[in-house]
Amino acid sequence: xxxxxxxxxxxxxxxxxxxxxxxxxxxxxxxxxxxxxxxxxxxxxxxxxxxxxxxxxxxxxxxxxxxxxxxxxx
Numbered sequence: 001x002x003x004x005x006x007x008x009x010x011x012x013x014x015x016x017x018x019x020x021x022x023x024x025x026x027x028x029x030x031x032x033x034x035x036x037x038x039x040x041x042x043x044x045x046x047x048x049x050x051x052x053x054x055x056x057x058x059x060x061x062x063x064x065x066x067x068x069x070x071x072x073x074x
Contacts, residue, residue, distance in 0.1 A: 022072040026065055036062040048072065 029037045029044055039061060042048045048055075048068075055063055055071035063071070 022069050022074055023065075025072065026063075026068045036064055037068060038062045 025045065025048070026037060029041050029048065031041050037048070039049075039052055042052045042063070048063075051071060052063070055067055057067055057070070
């Protein structure tokens with residue numbers, strides 16, 4: 001079971017966020033589970049890293065779940 005979870009997270013991180021359920025990708029990227037994705041955490045997904053500045057609407061240096069879903073779908 002643990003191996004399946006790790007494999008699933010690995011696939012979510014390796015695949016562009018636009019092709020995945022944004023909530024799952026957000027959860028996988030939020031390494032410290034504080035409810036936001038920092039620019040450092042976003043580096044694990046090329047699509048998110050590339051669009052980070054545009055997605056960070058309030059320019060606080062992190063993406064809330066609402067900002068993430070607005071940019072990458074639900």
